[in-house]
Amino acid sequence: MLEMTALTAGSTEPISQTTWLRTLQTGYGKPDSQLDSYILALERKLEVFSENQHIIRTFRQLLELVEVVKQNGTEPRAEIGRLAVNLCTSRQWLPRSDINRLPTTLIDIVYNSIDFAIEILLLHRFNTTGESRPPGEHDFKWEKEDNIIVARRAILPQQDDSLDSKIFDHTFTLRDFQEFGDFVIQPTDNILEHLLMQKHKKRPNRITLLVFFHVSAMERIHDWNETLRPSQPGGRRSFIDSDFIEETLQTVSLILPYNDLESIEWFKRYYQKFQRTLPRRFRSLSGIDPRAGQLPVASRQAVDYNYWLPRLLELEKEFLNYSPRTLRQFLRDRRRYRDWTLYWVGLVALVLTLISSLTGVASAIVGGLALKDDKNDTNLVTAACCCRDEVALTNVVTTASIAPASVPVVTLEPAQAIDPTRTLVVTVRVTTTVTMTGA
Template identity: 55%
Template sequence: MSQQVLDCRLQGAHISDELAKVLAGRIWRSDYTRHEGPASELDSYVFALEAKLQVFSESLHVIRHFRHLVDLIDLIQQNRNQPREEIGQYARILCNRWFTDPLELNVPVPPAAYNSIDFAVDVWLLRRYNIAGLSRTPGEHIFAWEGARTPMTDAFRLILPGHQDITSPPPDQVFSSTLTLRDLHTLGDFVIQPTDNLFQHLLVQKHRNRKMRPTVYVFFNVYAISKLQTWNEPLNSVHFDDPKFLEETIRTLALLLPSYEKDTHSWFTKYSKKMQRNLPRNSLPAIDRRAGRLPFASRRKVDYHYWLPRLLDLEKEFANSSPRTLRQFLRDRRRYRELTLYWVAVIALVLTLISSLTGVVSAIVGGLALRGGKDGKGSLDAACCCRDVDSITNILTVASVITAPAPGMTFEPAQMIDPSQTMIVTVRITTTITVAGA
């Protein structure tokens, strides 16, 4: 039965339970059984593999069936320390076993053979080299396997060299407690993008179609990494892969998703459900939930090597970000004092502009009212709130005819107030608020 399921074609394939079990046994040296209800351990890996197969094109590869894929992975595992060119020669010999129309031995290895080698490495090690055609996710970097004489391990170290400057070790500092995926998303307005390519892990990019919001790629597949650790243990003597790299990768997830923080755990649960809703119905889990249940990881920078440069870049990008909404501002406590002073200054400026605008409007209304009174087209009291001008005039008129008082007291004749000669004086009060910064 296992031999029959391996005869399925790769292009556009959906992986059945039986096929998944056989692949796990051949690639991971592990048993795999999908459980009913809760997501199985390797479901996220199978989901990622199915996504690769949906864009797999036979015209770009020499492999056609799952049997070819697992045979090629076995070949690469046995020759893992050989240069790329040598593996290509071995792959050509393998192709001549598969097909009746053999590849010529006295010509260069065709590009389709190298494309299949890169695809097999991606399926086995979760690291994508030299992406062919539509297999590349939009916006994803191309990580090249440089040099025909370069072994796979050396090509890997060229992409993720880690902290190289031995004379200048990283300062013995700690990453801020706000450097979590939750705070990156809620405070820095980061887009958290899952990836199935380890080379893309913790890479920060900005895309136009996302309004230049920072996008950080995260490799969530914890169980796949643990399987690589188990498979790699007997190979440490040949230094195929530094075991510290895989262990450090898991620690970066624990650093960004601290399980002891209830808010972060709640956010990750909602995030996983949201990602799942965006997928077709009955799809396998796209996010490995184990990523949110990892043990405590050190926040000291000196405890990281391979991922330290990207963690520092992520920290810098987060520090340079600022809240875009009022809700984000109220939650942000990174630069609370500076941001508070900034918003107070903005509010003071707005109030000053409103006050100035009110004064201008009052002056215009008063000028129009004065012109209307002079032209005889309307009295002053009809244009403003001074409705008692006539009564004031009458009172002053009566006062002018009052009989003179006793000797020694004199009154000057009262002057008639002509409403048409009355001027309106507008007093504008401008309030200036000065905010003193540190």
């Protein structure tokens, strides 16, 4: 997929004692920066490369085996294995004693090297035996009687149900998966793991979503694959569907839409965070292909997906079934917009009802307190005016020498007493006559 023929084809340097980055720079200078993430993927593959589990030892042998796979990719796995044995025998890659046992007891190491070549060429990782694997890595079978296309279709079966009206919601994005679904977004170097979900044993509600971000590498594979289309009958045939590559890129655009500003901002933060996890010697390279956030906007109609539709539907199901576990997730959850709208309308109505009820209660309390104060004032007047015997109340007339003579006369009449045997409350009307004369 890379310009591998530009490498030093005669290099005899052992694969297990070098790095891809060093080899590529030696061969033809610094690689295209858009392929940084692919170079790092190759570095990770070297970490699990075990020489005693392969028939290849050097980069030259690897390139020759890759060429065999490219020339015969449409052949069954068993046929490619036979061709690899012939190549190993003719080039004497192994001691004679081991070569004689390749077709029988050592056939597994032949297939290991074929799988390794496929992984380098197409980023498809099948069931390579004898190599250490990261925890939880899936094991994908490639049967001897199948070619690569058939093996891929067995791993990615098509969706039979008719989903003409199915449309993926605008919240079907990596950002929403992580922020509202509490998903762990994890890059993968194996395209066969794309959109797979893993659940933790101790935390079954915490889902890890594997995403294949090697967009630039897939675009290079697509361009190379187009050159393999036969121009005439009997010509060289392609062993990877262009439709498969295009749909893979489309799924990346679907869950990382370029026209969604929040998703792009999330991807920038995710990219920067991932960069900090890289070993220091590789931090000058892009750990995740930035091209993943620059793809054309993809269709949200399910009918436009074939290879990846079952995984997309399963992913949507898990996302919709997730229940928010934090207040932030609860307040910003937009997965079911209609239900979300009805919920908040009902909540607002409930709050307004509570406010109205509290206002009514407060008004009743204030009114009761005011009535109590009014009764207290009435009791004071009543206490001052109540008596058990009839009493004649006579007002004292005071003459103020300083008052003007022209002040009008005010007459205060004696109070009218009520029979105390009939009531304890006496209403008194007092009329007082005040005469003011000048000095």
